[in-house]
Amino acid sequence: PFNRLAVVNQKGGVGKTTTAVNVAAALAQRGRRVLLIDMDPQGNASSGLGHPTRTVGSSIYNVLIGEAALRDVLLPCPVDGLFLAPATQDLVAAEIELVDEPDRASRLRAAIDVLLTDMPFDDVLVDCPPSLGLLTVNALVAADEVLVPLQCEYYALEGLTHLMATIERVRAGLHPTLGVKGLVLTMFDARNNLAHQVAAEVRKHFFVFDAVIPRNVRLSEAPSHGKPVTLYDPSSKGAVAYQLLASELSAEKKS
Amino acid sequence: PFNRLAVVNQKGGVGKTTTAVNVAAALAQRGRRVLLIDMDPQGNASSGLGHPTRTVGSSIYNVLIGEAALRDVLLPCPVDGLFLAPATQDLVAAEIELVDEPDRASRLRAAIDVLLTDMPFDDVLVDCPPSLGLLTVNALVAADEVLVPLQCEYYALEGLTHLMATIERVRAGLHPTLGVKGLVLTMFDARNNLAHQVAAEVRKHFFVFDAVIPRNVRLSEAPSHGKPVTLYDPSSKGAVAYQLLASELSAEKKS
C-alpha cells in the first residue's frame, strides 16, 4: 500500500491512539481504503472507533497465535473505507505464548501480506502499546515506516533515544529497510516555553510534519462517542490538524 | 513501613511517575525516610530525581535477576531522607529472563523485605511502567496497597476495569491482602465537563483522595531540572497539591 505505518512511542500517553484513529479516519474520508490494526491490549483504538473490547469476538490476538486470518477479524467503522482489526485484553498473553516461536516477531507482517493479496488497501496503520516488547516489535517488522507522535515534554523527549535505538535494532536484524516517516508533535501548547524548546530540538535531528496537533478538548471527548474527531466535530482545531496530517501523508509519493 | 505502595495504572501518561516522585519527595520533606523504586525501563522517575539512566551503574534490574541487593543500588536524591533504586533499559530484558523462574513475581518483595531488616524506611513507593506485565506484577506483589493516578479522560476510565481485574487476579493468587489505598485525580482541568463526569463516576466506586492534582506546567518543567516540583517551585499549584496528598498519606493510621 501507499502507507504501511507503525504508530509508535513507548512513552505512555503521548497521543499514539488519538493519532492512529484520526489519521486513519481522515485518510478514509479522502476516499482511500484504510486498515487500522489495534496492537494494544488496552484496546483504545478499538473503542475509539465504536468497538469496545467487551463487544469484540475474535481479534488480532487470534491472528497472532495463528487461529484466524486477518480478514476474519475485520470490523467496519463509522467512516466508509475504514476497517479495524480490533484488540482485546487477550493480547497481554501473546508475548508469553509466542516466546518459543521462531517467527514470533513477524507474525503480524505475514498476516498483513496474506490479507493484501486479496483485499486492496491504500494505507495500513498499526496502533502500538506503550512498551518495546513483542507486540511493538511485530508492528515495527510489519511496517514499512514509523510515524512517531511526540508530546513536547521532557520525559517524552528522553524516551526518543530509546525508541530510535529499538528501531536501529530491528533494522540491524529483522527488517533492514524500516524507515522513519516522521515525527508529529501532539498536544502542543504554544504558550509553553518547554514545548517550543523540545520542538526546536527535535527538528534538528528528525523530519517533523508541518501539521502540529494542538491540545484540544474535542480530541479527548470524541472517543467516548466511539467516533474519530473528524466525524464528532469536523471543524474543531484537532480535526483540522489531523486532516492536514492526512494530506501530508497522502501527498508524498513513495520514492 | 507505614506506606508500602505501588503507583500503578497501565494506561500511559496518566501521571504515575509525576505522582511517585513528588509524593516521595513531599513525604521526605516531612521528615520521613522514603524509598522510591523505579520499575519502569524508561527510567523517568530516576531522571526526574537527577539520575538519568545513562549515568546509572547497577539498578533494580540487577536486583531482580539476583546479582545485587537492593541496598547496593540505592542512590541519594536532592531531598534529604529520600533514596532511589534506579531503573535502566536493561529492565526490558527482565521479563523474558525471568520467565522460567518459579519466584519471578515475588523477586521485588523479597528484595524489599531483606532491605528493611537493616535499613528502616517509613514509606516505600514503586513507580510502575504502563503495562500489566511481570514488572508491574512484581510491584503489586511487593506492595501492601496500590495508589492509582487517574487522568479524568475516557480512555483512562476505560482502563480502570482492566487494572482492577489484574489486582483481583494478584489477590486471588500471589498476594491475598493487596489493598487499594485510593485513586488520585491527576492533570485535572476544572473547566472541562468530561473531567467532572469522570471524577463523579469514579467517586461512586472507589476512595478518591481529597487532593486533586491540577494541570500545572511547573510539574512538567521540574523533571528537566532533575528535581521534584516541591523543590523546583514549592509554591506552585502542583507542589501544593502533592504536599496535600502527602499529608493525607501520612495522616491515616494503618489499621
Ligand SMILES: Nc1ncnc2c1ncn2[C@@H]1O[C@H](COP(=O)(O)OP(=O)(O)OP(=O)(O)O)[C@@H](O)[C@H]1O
Ligand atoms: N491533542 C490532544 N488534545 C487533547 N487531548 C488529547 C490530545 N491527544 C490525545 N489526547 C487525550 O490524551 C490522552 C492520551 O492520548 P492517547 O491515549 O491517544 O495516547 P497514547 O499514546 O495512545 O496512550 P497509551 O500510551 O496509553 O497508548 C487521551 O485521553 C486522549 O483522549
Ligand SMILES: Nc1ncnc2c1ncn2[C@@H]1O[C@H](COP(=O)(O)OP(=O)(O)OP(=O)(O)O)[C@@H](O)[C@H]1O
Ligand atoms: N498535573 C500535571 N500537570 C501538567 N503536566 C503533568 C502533570 N502530571 C504529569 N505531567 C506531565 O505529563 C506527562 C505524563 O506524566 P508522567 O510521565 O508522570 O505519566 P506516567 O503515567 O508516568 O507515564 P508512563 O505511562 O509513560 O509511565 C509528563 O511529561 C509529565 O511531566
Ligand SMILES: [Mg+2]
Ligand atoms: Mg494508545
Ligand SMILES: [Mg+2]
Ligand atoms: Mg511513568
